[in-house]
Amino acid sequence: MSDFTQVTVTKAANIYFNGQVTSRTLTFADGRRKTLGIMQPGAFEFGTQAAELMEILSGELDVQLPGEDGWRRIQGGESFNVPANSTFSVRVLSLTDYCCSFLP
Amino acid sequence: MSDFTQVTVTKAANIYFNGQVTSRTLTFADGRRKTLGIMQPGAFEFGTQAAELMEILSGELDVQLPGEDGWRRIQGGESFNVPANSTFSVRVLSLTDYCCSFLP
Numbered sequence: 001m002s003d004f005t006q007v008t009v010t011k012a013a014n015i016y017f018n019g020q021v022t023s024r025t026l027t028f029a030d031g032r033r034k035t036l037g038i039m040q041p042g043a044f045e046f047g048t049q050a051a052e053l054m055e056i057l058s059g060e061l062d063v064q065l066p067g068e069d070g071w072r073r074i075q076g077g078e079s080f081n082v083p084a085n086s087t088f089s090v091r092v093l094s095l096t097d098y099c100c101s102f103l104p
Numbered sequence: 105m106s107d108f109t110q111v112t113v114t115k116a117a118n119i120y121f122n123g124q125v126t127s128r129t130l131t132f133a134d135g136r137r138k139t140l141g142i143m144q145p146g147a148f149e150f151g152t153q154a155a156e157l158m159e160i161l162s163g164e165l166d167v168q169l170p171g172e173d174g175w176r177r178i179q180g181g182e183s184f185n186v187p188a189n190s191t192f193s194v195r196v197l198s199l200t201d202y203c204c205s206f207l208p
Contacts, residue, residue, distance in 0.1 A: 002114065002115050002116065003112050003113065003114055003115060004112065004113045004115060005112045006110055006111075006112075007110075007111060007112075007113055008107050008108065008109045008110075008111075009107065009108045009111055009113060009128075009130055009140070010106065010107055011106050011107060011108060011140065011161065011203060012106065012161055012162070012201060013140070013142055013161070013162075013201040015142075015162075015199065015201065018199070019142065019144065019199035022126075022142045022201075024113075024128055024140055026113055036113070036115065036117070036128055038117055038119075038123065038126045038142065040123065040144070057115065057116055057117070058116070058117075058119075095119065095122065095123035097116060097117040097119065097126075099115060
């Protein structure tokens with residue numbers, strides 16, 4: 001799926017880590033939300049409220065998921081899930097384009 | 105206007121200058137297009153095909169418009185127009201969130 005149709009897009013960006021991570025919020029007719037974002041190379045820690053599906057559209061990063069000691073290498077076309085109310089860490093190796101879906 | 109409703113959003117980002125400038129494309133029901141983008145600090149030159157309205161949502165930059173010798177300081181909340189089939193230069197002073205409307 002290369003497009004999202006009939007969505008509401010928030011005009012202002014979400015800006016984190018001094019702009020090293022930015023995203024746009026999409027809201028669907030049924031109230032579901034996704035963000036489309038860009039991560040510059042660097043190391044970042046994120047906290048979740050809802051559970052998330054993180055699809056990596058392009059780029060490369062290592063992710064450390066909650067409760068895991070090791071890091072997983074994730075490349076464009078791959079994805080990972082993050083539980084609700086948790087934190088996870090990423091090391092972005094090359095500019096990363098992502099789609100984050102907030103799960104019910 | 106803080107939201108755009110009933111739009112189609114292209115999932116993959118537009119990535120320029122090694123990710124120093126990125127944007128998302130929005131297509132409206134009548135075929136009009138806008139991009140919502142982020143510019144990292146730096147100097148960039150852009151070419152237009154259609155005429156553009158560039159709204160700066162936040163951040164700060166200097167712009168040199170086609171045919172002008174000088175630079176104009178533009179801040180969040182301000183905007184500028186660029187003619188079709190031209191080039192313009194920006195010096196981004198702080199992370200800039202923008203909305204570019206392609207004009208008929």
